[in-house]
Amino acid sequence: MPPKRRHMASTSNTIVPRQIRRSRRSSLLVEIPALPFYYDCGNCTCVCEYCGAYFWYQERVLYLSRANHPQYTKCCKSGNVVLPYPLHPPDVLMQFYEDDHFMRNIRAYNSMFSMTSCGANEDDSINKGRSPYVFKVSGQIYHWIGSFYPQDIHQPRFLQLYMCDTENEVANRLRSFHDGEVLLSAEVVESLSHMLRTHNEYVHTFKTAKEIAQSMNLDSYGVRLFNVVPDRRYGPPAPGTLGCIVCGDDVTSTVYDIVIYSKFGSPRCVSKLHPTYMPLQYPLLFPYGEEGWSPSLHLHIKANKRLTNNMYYSYQIHDRHTYSLILRAHRLFHQYLVDAYTCIEQSRLDFIEHHQQQLRIEYISGVYDALSRGDSDSQVIGKRVFLPATFVGGPRYMYKHYQDALAICKVHGKPQYFITFTCNVKWPEYRRYMGAIGQRDIQNRPDIIARIFKIKVHAFINFLKEDKTFGEVSAYLYTIEFQKRGLPHCHTLLWVTSPYTIQEGADIDKYITAELPDPILEPTLYRTVTTCMLHGPCGSLNISAPCMVDDRCKKQFPKPFNPLTTFDANGYVHYKRRVGSYHVLQSGIRTDNGYVVPYNKRLCSRFDAHINVEYCGWNMMIKYLFKYISKGVDRVRFTLQTSEANTPTTSSTIPVTVNEIKSFLDGRYICPHEAAWRILNFPIHERDPPVQVLVVHLDGMQPTIFKESSQLSSLIENPGFGVTTLTEWLHNNQRDGRGIDLTYNDYPCKYSWDTKDKRWIHRTTTTNTTIGRLAYVHPTAGELFYLRILLFHQKGCKSFYDIRTVREYTYSTFRDACEALGLTGDDKEWLTTFKEASTWATSSQLRSLFCHLLLYFEVGNPLLLWETAKP
Numbered sequence: 001m002p003p004k005r006r007h008m009a010s011t012s013n014t015i016v017p018r019q020i021r022r023s024r025r026s027s028l029l030v031e032i033p034a035l036p037f038y039y040d041c042g043n044c045t046c047v048c049e050y051c052g053a054y055f056w057y058q059e060r061v062l063y064l065s066r067a068n069h070p071q072y073t074k075c076c077k078s079g080n081v082v083l084p085y086p087l088h089p090p091d092v093l094m095q096f097y098e099d100d101h102f103m104r105n106i107r108a109y110n111s112m113f114s115m116t117s118c119g120a121n122e123d124d125s126i127n128k129g130r131s132p133y134v135f136k137v138s139g140q141i142y143h144w145i146g147s148f149y150p151q152d153i154h155q156p157r158f159l160q161l162y163m164c165d166t167e168n169e170v171a172n173r174l175r176s177f178h179d180g181e182v183l184l185s186a187e188v189v190e191s192l193s194h195m196l197r198t199h200n201e202y203v204h205t206f207k208t209a210k211e212i213a214q215s216m217n218l219d220s221y222g223v224r225l226f227n228v229v230p231d232r233r234y235g236p237p238a239p240g241t242l243g244c245i246v247c248g249d250d251v252t253s254t255v256y257d258i259v260i261y262s263k264f265g266s267p268r269c270v271s272k273l274h275p276t277y278m279p280l281q282y283p284l285l286f287p288y289g290e291e292g293w294s295p296s297l298h299l300h301i302k303a304n305k306r307l308t309n310n311m312y313y314s315y316q317i318h319d320r321h322t323y324s325l326i327l328r329a330h331r332l333f334h335q336y337l338v339d340a341y342t343c344i345e346q347s348r349l350d351f352i353e354h355h356q357q358q359l360r361i362e363y364i365s366g367v368y369d370a371l372s373r374g375d376s377d378s379q380v381i382g383k384r385v386f387l388p389a390t391f392v393g394g395p396r397y398m399y400k401h402y403q404d405a406l407a408i409c410k411v412h413g414k415p416q417y418f419i420t421f422t423c424n425v426k427w428p429e430y431r432r433y434m435g436a437i438g439q440r441d442i443q444n445r446p447d448i449i450a451r452i453f454k455i456k457v458h459a460f461i462n463f464l465k466e467d468k469t470f471g472e473v474s475a476y477l478y479t480i481e482f483q484k485r486g487l488p489h490c491h492t493l494l495w496v497t498s499p500y501t502i503q504e505g506a507d508i509d510k511y512i513t514a515e516l517p518d519p520i521l522e523p524t525l526y527r528t529v530t531t532c533m534l535h536g537p538c539g540s541l542n543i544s545a546p547c548m549v550d551d552r553c554k555k556q557f558p559k560p561f562n563p564l565t566t567f568d569a570n571g572y573v574h575y576k577r578r579v580g581s582y583h584v585l586q587s588g589i590r591t592d593n594g595y596v597v598p599y600n601k602r603l604c605s606r607f608d609a610h611i612n613v614e615y616c617g618w619n620m621m622i623k624y625l626f627k628y629i630s631k632g633v634d635r636v637r638f639t640l641q642t643s644e645a646n647t648p649t650t651s652s653t654i655p656v657t658v659n660e661i662k663s664f665l666d667g668r669y670i671c672p673h674e675a676a677w678r679i680l681n682f683p684i685h686e687r688d689p690p691v692q693v694l695v696v697h698l699d700g701m702q703p704t705i706f707k708e709s710s711q712l713s714s715l716i717e718n719p720g721f722g723v724t725t726l727t728e729w730l731h732n733n734q735r736d737g738r739g740i741d742l743t744y745n746d747y748p749c750k751y752s753w754d755t756k757d758k759r760w761i762h763r764t765t766t767t768n769t770t771i772g773r774l775a776y777v778h779p780t781a782g783e784l785f786y787l788r789i790l791l792f793h794q795k796g797c798k799s800f801y802d803i804r805t806v807r808e809y810t811y812s813t814f815r816d817a818c819e820a821l822g823l824t825g826d827d828k829e830w831l832t833t834f835k836e837a838s839t840w841a842t843s844s845q846l847r848s849l850f851c852h853l854l855l856y857f858e859v860g861n862p863l864l865l866w867e868t869a870k871p
Contacts, residue, residue, distance in 0.1 A: 035525060035605035036467070041429045041455050044436070048072045050079035053318035058455045074680055075318045081311050082300040085322045090195050090287055096188065097328055106284065106332045107135075108184060112177045113192060115159040115202065115280040116143040116270055118339075123669070132443035134486045135334035136671045141342045143270040143281050159280075162206055169193055192284070201289035202280065225276050272309075272343045282336060285325050293343075309347055313340040313679050317447045319437060330444040334672040337446060341675035348391065349661050356385060387660040392684065394664060404691040405477050405493065407773040412475045415493040415616050416501060417511075419600075421460055422489040423453040424532065424609040446486065446672040447680070453488050454682050456607060461686075464494065469602050470511050471500025475769075477687040486671035493616075502615060505565035505573070512613050514559070514575035514598045516582040525605050530584045532610040533597045537589045558594030573615045689769035692748040695724045696775050696788050699800040702727065723758040726791075732760045733798045740796030748772040779833055780852060786814035789823055789832070 046055045053075035060070035064078075071078070089097075096102040102109065111118070119142035122135070150156050156164040161173055170190050177184065196203050202225075209223045270277050275291035286292075297307040316326060317337070326336060389396035409415070429452050430442040442449060457478070465473045475495035482488050502508055519526040538545035538553045547553050565576040577593040584591050603611045677684070695702070702724045729744050732751070739750055739762075748770040751760040777788045790803050797803045801810050804817035811817040818824040823832070830853050837849055854862055 035522065036463075036602055037606075038524075038608050039456070039459050039463070039606050041452060043429075044433050046070050046072070048075050048318075051076040051081070051315070051318075052320045054320065056451070056455060058458070059451065074314060076315055077299070077311060080299040080301050081307060081315050083312070083315055085320070086324050086326075087288055087290065089323065089325055090199055092191050092195050093284070093287055093325070094323070096191075097325070101185065102188060103330045105184060106330060107335060108177065109188065109192060110282060110284045110332050112173050112184070112189065113196060113283045115162070115283065116145045117158050117267070118142075118281060119144055132441070132485075133331050133334070134671055135331065135338055136486065136669060137338060138669050140346075140665050141339055143277060144267040145270055145280065146267040159206070162203055163210055195287065196283055199288050200283060202276070202283075203289070225274070272346055277343070278336075278339070281339070282332070284332065285329060285336065287325070308344075309340075310344045310679065310681070313344065314681070316340075317676065317679065327445070327447075328439065330441075333444065334446065337672040337675040337679070338670050341670060341679055344679065346665075349387075349665070352387065352391060353385060353661055385659040385661055387664055393678075395660070400693075401479070401685050401687075403773060403776070404687060404693075407691050407771050408475050408477065408495070408687065408689070411771050412495045415475075415477075415495050417470055417492075417494040417496075418614045418616050419492040419494060419603075420489055420610075420612040421457065421492065421603075421607070422483070422610040422612075423449060423456075423487045424607075425449065425487070426531075427452065427456075427608065447676040449673055450488060450676040450680060450682065453490075454677075454680075456609075457490050460490070460603075460607060461492075463603075463606055464492075467602065467606075469600060470494060471496040473497075475687075475689055478685070480677065480682070480684045482671055482674045482677075486673040488673055488677060505567060505576075508565045508573060508615055509576060511600055512575060512598050512615060513601055514577050514596050515593045516584065516596060517601070519582065522601075525601060528604045528608050529596070529599065532608070533599050533604065533612075534584070534586065534591055535595045535597055537586055537591050537595060541589050541591075558592075561594065689771055691771045691773050692725075692753055694744060694748075694772050694774050694791075695726050696777055696784065696791065697724065697726060698784055698787065725753055725760075728753075728758065728760050730798055730800070730802075733796055736762065738762060743793065743795050744791040744797075745772045745774055778852075779830070779849075783814050786818050786824075786829075789818050789829065790814055790821075793821060793823070 041056050041058055044054050044056050046057050046060070047053070048055065049071075053072065055070070055072050055075075057070055059072060059074070061073050064071035064073070076082070119140075120137040121139045122137050145159060146157075147160070150160055150164070155176060156172060157176055161169065161176065164172070170186055170193065173189055173193070174184060174186060197207075205225075206223060270280065273295055275294040278292035279286040279289050283289075293307075293309045293312040295306060297312065299305045299307050299311075316324075319327060326333060329336065387394045387396060389400045391397055425442050430448065433448060434440060434442055434445070439445070457480070461476065461478070463469065464476065473494060474497050476492060478490050478492040480488055480490055517525045517529055535555060535557045536542060536545055536547065536553070538547050539558055542548075543551060545553070547555055547557070559575075559577055561577045561579045562574050563576065563578060566574050568574065575598055577596070579593075581593060597610070597612050598614060599611055600613045603613070702722050726744065729747055733740055739747060739760075742750060747760070749768065749772070750763055752763055752768075752770070753759075754761050774788055774791060777785050779785050787803065794803050804811045804814050806817050806820040809820075811820060815824065818829065823829060833853075834846070834849070837846060850866065
């Protein structure tokens, strides 16, 4: 443990300046840079004035808050979201929530009493071992509900257990949930059964329907669960408000009402829009049968706007002064978080799928850089279901940020440092918060893990800029990802100004260390490094380590010892790792400098976490580094292939329908930590300076989005109709002469784009560093390709005619204008195309581009082009 004096000062955010210290091993005065104190977020003592949710001071909304009056919006949107507080749970359930056996198996007990089955591909392989539990699924989640009674000889399951052989209900439930690894208690099952029969209104509804059917001698009947239920503010659902019994065809039901039949009917998928979606699946979280979210809910102040499911679930996962079963459900809370986020994401994807026509117009017009593939067949394009770049986390979203990162690289050069900052669940803030709310293990609260890490990431970026840990920061970019076990981590690319660039190996030693610190001179740093920055042990010391593949560590640990930091022939750095400096025992195994992950002393001291720092000196590494930080969430790798025997043979080619939304859903992984991060709407990307994407289109070919029912006359009269960044650049040059010396690509450095009014506004400050990025256009796009080339060179243009005007002569085509400027001819345009593409494209994409040029264009000397273009 660190000295008491250091611990008491840890809550200070002051950066300690360098000072003179006396070495304990020597009487001589030596200059040692004083390490900063630990950044402590403090206690969660702030309260939302509208809903009573607890917050840390750093979570306040800056533009709404004053120094002594912080404001928060993540919980209730400043009083717009008004929902009933959770009801006081039944006493027996509260007692079970204090029982270790029950909480370890709470998911099993909930599944035993669930009235719907949960269809999901759960990845339970990560829970093998002694590590904390994580609920992780791939693909989509469905809730299925069947009939009241099983068909044929099948055993009753889920809802059927409430209706069949109720005299032996406990034995039936234990038998239907037999698992050799889980030993459930019959006493607990009996107590839970009695509790739900007494309190749960859905159980009352089903039981009542059974009794009515028996009294009326009905052989076949059903129960309709209402999609719209009366408002409940201060009590459980009233009897008869959740559903009714129906006979024969139910002509009064709405599209989202659920009808459960007594004997027949295949299992039905419960709509995520139905208020029973969560209560039927989680009876231990909703013991009274409280209704969940539905589209009928509205905001409190802005009553004409709907309360979204994102607002609803974000409100639920904040602690207040009331007792919440959801937030105390441990492993079941993991499952609920993942389930809630999939509901939110599915709603967004449903909206996108139902508005494909508008999105397709945007895509073909070039807003999303889609012309990079050179698609020209409208039939194929029309068959594709698009997932646009506006969908956070989607492939096009990640690709857009990849292109933005490369735009920063073109202006500021290659990044100097690649930093990975990983959440540390042993931070004291976690321990104090869990103690304050009467819980123990922070792993049971992924929402709190996400919120603290969000605060730390913000402080981390500010520290890099203010402390100048690696020098003056000129640009940065980070993305948030989640480990296999769910913990969040932040990948950061850092650019520094030229005076601080690395020139030789000795310069790296000032910023990056790959050795154990002195345990006497730097005891706090030594504790952090030995607990957070050591790999393994693996190799010959531990051949059973998870990183071992074919008897070798896949991370190449232990690293060889080096007396000095050096660069190899490819520019790759080999850090200084001296022999015999210090060592530490890990599980009885002696570990030395060969297992130290490179780190920065000031960052590790400030944040007490795993912060891996790597120097980006290898030129060939940059492109793949950008690909890595923008690859998105974990995906399932699979291929769908149709058998040739089952494929009909016709004379015409039938295009295959590509559903990008379905592919995204089927391939993604979701863990509770990511679900909490996304429910709270925390960003997964941030960059500085900002990048302004500039539209490229021919005259009159700009993208337009409008409803099919719109009147053409009203569309044309709309001042914002057909306005783009390109058309306004031309018009603004007619009105404002201050930007006539700028190209279209450079225009954002002095003018900002107002997305609301769709116009360029001259910047009042001279310190802005916004970077412009023209959407990439494939060479097969013809005139559009040459227009893009000209936009990099022509200045002060006031019309499309000016763009193709060279030395006061207006050419008929953009290609001719390029030739007049010497931008084409002798394969110059193809060399330029290759040079630009080589900064971001993979090897296979470059080969494909080369083949396109040979097939569709007149390449004068293909061999010379190939030899010149290849690295």
